[in-house]
Amino acid sequence: MDFGTDIIQIPGGYVGLMAYYGYDYVTQRIALAKFDDSGNVQWVQIYHSDSALNEEGRSVMLRSDGNIMITGEASILKPGCQFQQQRPLFINVAPDGNLVDYGILDVSDTLWSYGWESKESENNNFYTAGVLYYNPPYGNPLPYFLKTNKTNNEILVSKYLIDSTQAWYGGANLLSFLNDTTIAITCGFHRKYPSDTIDNCILITDTTGMVKKIRALFSGVEGHIVGSISSLAVTQDQKILAASQEWQDNYIRAVLFKLNSNLEDDSIYTAPYTYDWACPGGVDTLLTIDPDCGVYVDIDELERLPDVSEIKVSPNPVSDMLTVSLPEYLVSRNAQRGMQASVYIRNYQKDARLEIYTINGTLQCIQPLTPGQREVQFNTGKLSSGIYLVRMIYQNRQVSTVKFVKE
Numbered sequence: 048m049d050f051g052t053d054i055i056q057i058p059g060g061y062v063g064l065m066a067y068y069g070y071d072y073v074t075q076r077i078a079l080a081k082f083d084d085s086g087n088v089q090w091v092q093i094y095h096s097d098s099a100l101n102e103e104g105r106s107v108m109l110r111s112d113g114n115i116m117i118t119g120e121a122s123i124l125k126p127g128c129q130f131q132q133q134r135p136l137f138i139n140v141a142p143d144g145n146l147v148d149y150g151i152l153d154v155s156d157t158l159w160s161y162g163w164e165s166k167e168s169e170n171n172n173f174y175t176a177g178v179l180y181y182n183p184p185y186g187n188p189l190p191y192f193l194k195t196n197k198t199n200n201e202i203l204v205s206k207y208l209i210d211s212t213q214a215w216y217g218g219a220n221l222l223s224f225l226n227d228t229t230i231a232i233t234c235g236f237h238r239k240y241p242s243d244t245i246d247n248c249i250l251i252t253d254t255t256g257m258v259k260k261i262r263a264l265f266s267g268v269e270g271h272i273v274g275s276i277s278s279l280a281v282t283q284d285q286k287i288l289a290a291s292q293e294w295q296d297n298y299i300r301a302v303l304f305k306l307n308s309n310l311e312d313d314s315i316y317t318a319p320y321t322y323d324w325a326c327p328g329g330v331d332t333l334l335t336i337d338p339d340c341g342v343y344v345d346i347d348e349l350e351r352l353p354d355v356s357e358i359k360v361s362p363n364p365v366s367d368m369l370t371v372s373l374p375e376y377l378v379s380r381n382a383q384r385g386m387q388a389s390v391y392i393r394n395y396q397k398d399a400r401l402e403i404y405t406i407n408g409t410l411q412c413i414q415p416l417t418p419g420q421r422e423v424q425f426n427t428g429k430l431s432s433g434i435y436l437v438r439m440i441y442q443n444r445q446v447s448t449v450k451f452v453k454e
Contacts, residue, residue: 120161
């Protein structure tokens with residue numbers, strides 16, 4: 048075997064996580080490959096420690112410090128113990144692929160566990176979904192929540208998400224932040240009571256791993272699992288998207304769930320939800336979508352979309368009155384786990400402003416925008432001759448900039 052397990056977008060290209068690179072089952076079980084934007088391989092690095100056994104890389108993420116982190120598992124063999132003990136594995140890698148730290152988190156001899164996916168909070172702690180074994184070496188795995196510090200060498204929280212009183216076995220694999228204090232986590236487990244079913248769920252927890260809400264998206268019986276959750280994302284307005292596979296009548300179909308923060312179905316066909324989008328006129332009274340509005344696109348079309356977030360200035364050069372033309376709507380593009388998504392933001396002006404700076408970065412003026420505004424005029428008569436920048440700020444983030452020359 049020699050296959051990819053995860054991929055992320057980073058500045059200048061992509062990084063893919065691979066397993067068993069070169070068909071080596073002993074020392075090359077975890078590898079990263081860096082690709083440029085055209086898909087050309089720039090480097091491949093293998094990561095292994097002689098103190099670890101049976102290493103597995105489960106996911107990869109880009110840290111806030113610019114490094115790349117692999118989350119997974121490794122086994123260790125301690126003196127006097129005949130069993131290999133599983134541990135969370137965190138591999139910290141520099142942007143050029145060189146190893147920064149190979150960290151096996153030695154929890155304790157009675158807590159055998161491993162990580163599946165990690166996310167970083169704004170205060171640089173790391174949260175990991177995974178598996179913790181109950182009563183090892185003979186007990187079953189259960190869904191696990193792990194919180195560590197920014198160097199991944201200190202445990203801040205370690206606990207079961209679903210304990211042995213609720214489930215026979217299970218595990219957690221994906222997580223995403225709803226906000227600074229709330230996390231969505233996917234897990235699957237064989238429920239004990241009252242239904243004795245195998246549930247694939249989404250949990251809402253706080254940052255200590257306390258489960259606040261739970262919803263089963265799929266339920267089945269032993270040997271007849273009806274679905275699994277393969278991807279999890281949170282939108283800018285805190286809606287949860289869960290992609291999954293459903294087995295039905297001997298075939299597999301793709302399913303996408305859209306939930307709100309209470310884990311209720313979120314749909315534009317269900318009142319009283321209101322949606323603001325880029326089609327002229329917004330959502331009509333029948334809550335229907337015009338398929339030709341140009342907002343909903345396939346993946347190939349993303350690359351062909353114009354950059355409608357640009358601001359434009361005229362005249363340029365300018366001697367007195369400068370006109371800044373604003374876009375009809377903003378486009379926000381991001382990528383999670385290798386998939387690019389585009390969000391169209393209409394009526395953005397109520398949370399936006401224009402700022403004019405000198406080329407050296409000295410602020411000259413600030414102009415808040417009003418809803419629906421498409422042009423702004425500035426009297427530049429008092430500005431000295433030179434080059435200036437106009438920046439559009441949306442929710443305290445720069446989204447567009449343009450230069451002009453004052454004569």
